[in-house]
Amino acid sequence: MNLRNRLEKQRNILDFSLQNLIRRKGKSLFILVIFVLLVSIISSILFLTGSLTREMIKSSEQLPDITIQKIKGGRQVNIESVYLDQIERIPGIEAAEPRAWGYFYLDSLNANFTIFGFDLSLLEAEDYETILTENTKQKNLTGKSQYKMAVGPVVYEQLKKSKMQETYLFFNPDWETSLPVDIIGVFKPETELQSADLMLLQTDAARKVLELSDDEFTDIAVYIPNPEEVDNIALKIRRAFPELRTITRSQIQSTYSSVFGWKSGLVLSGLLVVILAFLVLIWDRSGGLSQEEKREIGVLKAIGWDTEMVLAVKFLESLILSSISAVLGILVAYVYIYWLRAPGLREVFIGWSTIYPSFKLVPYIDLKYLMLIVSIAIVPYSAVSIVPAWRAAITDPDEIIRHNG
């Protein structure tokens, strides 16, 4: 048999497999839909966690080398400024910067803002252009109020609703007067994943809002030029001051990588029951051959088809169905996560808050996970379909036709 004849024979087998799938279109369509659903659910979770982890690891590269917190009674408390001098004196430390940050709950919006104290006058004109939006970058620090702040884009939208987009009045029931703070800028939407709920206040204003006393800070950020020394210096600080806790950047990064692995594992394990139910359903619908299919194999054998050809037909049927489903499932997951921004699944990640970013993620597709999904979708299903067909194919055709006729 020459090559052309061989190819024609294979094409005929392929035609016959496709004809079989179309003849049983109800069953084929059912398996296709279930498969697409399964693959798209698993791919969506992997895409989402991949993108978020990558974003976090990237944003952690600019973090301080060590963050120092004070622990009292097992809880974090404000750290006094007396530590600052002593920590700065430790050899190897380039700078130790005290930070004032915390949260401010606004009842009317049902939202928690992140307050961060920063000396806004330290920002160069270039910085204003880089991180703040066009319409606000020209504003200088000579506004009506004594204090200024820059806010995240989502905070700004919320304040606009309350007609406070120019000046925001901070107020707590136990304060004598409110604290007006001018809004001098809005962070660019590109920083939304980090800045959605942020209010970057002048340090003095932040200290008033957070009610920090004069010699107190929230924590101390330490910068060390030589990365080899970070762990040693952290140990030195802990030995010198047992009441302080040090958190190195590598500890935060390992938290990130474990957090989303844990998270996606949890969501996937929640879906495990559904996935298993789907698999059992597919097994049930496709695994056991129907009377008609058995008779068909018997007839094929009786008219001269050999076992190899019967198995090729069954293998092609399952291969076509599972491959198309796997590709379609991955495409659906991509559109769902990156174009539609994960409605439904997004809520698992953002909780009930009123302030959250628009979830515009940058695709991060790990090829090894895609290969895993494709092989999980194709290999077991093909095996499940071939084994019963092989059993029927090695039985005497006469017996099959008599018993299933």
Add this chain to the structure above:
Amino acid sequence: MRYSTVLTLILIALTCMIFGVGVDVNNRIKIDRKSHDIRIRFNEIVGLPNLSITTAARYLRHYSLSDLSTPFQDYPCSQEHFPASFAFAPPDFKDMPDRLTTHTINRPVASQ
């Protein structure tokens, strides 16, 4: 038309879609590169980690750093009552010293 020809057309359509996704990924990464510098500068200025995807609770907003007045977050297995808490792992401060080891070590001269 033979069934195998129809299948070939379907496969070509799927390949085109995969190619389209590839182009889309590439475009999005290019746009992201442009905004990369903005985010780097922003992170340098603020220096607070964590994405603001979960602002429901204070301990979830900055879960890699503990904050004041959140009672249970230092306990590694604590699960609070916020809906998103089931999806966040507690911080992994595995190299933290415990009270026993720190008390047995003498303070160096630098601290005095």
